[in-house]
Amino acid sequence: MEMQAVEAARRWLADQGVRQVRDGWVSDQKPEVLLTANQVAHSWAGDVFAEDLGAAEQVLLAFGLLDLLDEYWVTCEIRFANDGAEGPLPTDALWEGYRRRLEADRDVETVTYSLWVDWFEDHTTSATAFAEVLGNDIDQVVTDRSDVLLRRARRVLECSGPVRWTVKEPTYRTAMQLPALHAAVFRAIRASFHDVYGDLEPAAALALLDRLDLPTDTQHLAELRHVLAAGHKNHYHSPRAWDDAVRSCS
Structure with missing residues (x-):
């Protein structure tokens, strides 16, 4: 289940123009700039909850992103979404x-x-x-x-x-x-x-x-x-x- 969630998160990031390279991450917008996992989390994790998906699918995707990036900020976005206007999750x-x-x-x-x-x-x-x-x-x-x-x-x-x-x-x-x-x-x-x-x-x-x-x-x-x-x-x-x-x- 977790591996499937990771691969779903990886595909989702690719759809946003973000992909993993040897030493980090790059975006299609600035392919010459190497990004850390933390920068990816801060820039894109919140967008998961704007996707045209059911709320449970959004949560699953967010946890896949957490598994992939292993960054605390992803959990912050989960909490923000739970407390937000569309919440609770x-x-x-x-x-x-x-x-x-x-x-x-x-x-x-x-x-x-x-x-x-x-x-x-x-x-x-x-x-x-x-x-x-x-x-x-x-x-x-x-x-x-x-x-x-x-x-x-x-x-x-x-x-x-x-x-x-x-x-x-x-x-x-x-x-x-x-x-x-x-x-x-x-x-x-x-x-x-x-x-x-x-x-x-x-x-x-x-x-x-x-x-x-x-x-x-x-x-x-x-x-x-x-x-x-x-x-x-x-x-x-x-x-x-x-x-x-x-x-x-x-």
Whole structure:
């Protein structure tokens, strides 16, 4: 499916007069100017949503462009289209696009970054986004234990710091049924403390942390326990708390 989406995106760019060459991209308008993937994304990604296609087809084409270019700006255009006058985008197509890429056996930093800063940090969208990419499926993850679902779960957990604690805690608790996800839950709790917009309840987070089966020498485990036991909710609300924990645990 992803390869078909990539080839569709490549054909679409060719129709716009843009093609890939050895060291980058060129356009028919200025064939002597070498373009980066980022420049292509900024110049053409938004045009996908002006195509005479159904909205779901536009979304599929946009995700193909994301696979082809691997540029964060493509995800920005997807979000702009969702929030724009013609939006919202079809829910199934939008979140299926994210889910499939989160399951891919390759680097997906662009996708997880988009989730983190565009969907999870915005509390008008974070609950829906978290549910769509993991919360709704966590029981299936625990039951199936397939590599692709575990891969998606780890990636979502690790960037879920900004999601409201009340939204994500049930998913964290369910994920803890799988030892294979314990390290990811630890990183999720750590991010919930350290992210600028991170959210947690110290006592509840500490209770989860104490149930994780982690190596005793796990980096930052002792410090995280220390700040949570002291009742701190966020690094940026209590900027000296982590330094105090480092000194106490050293």
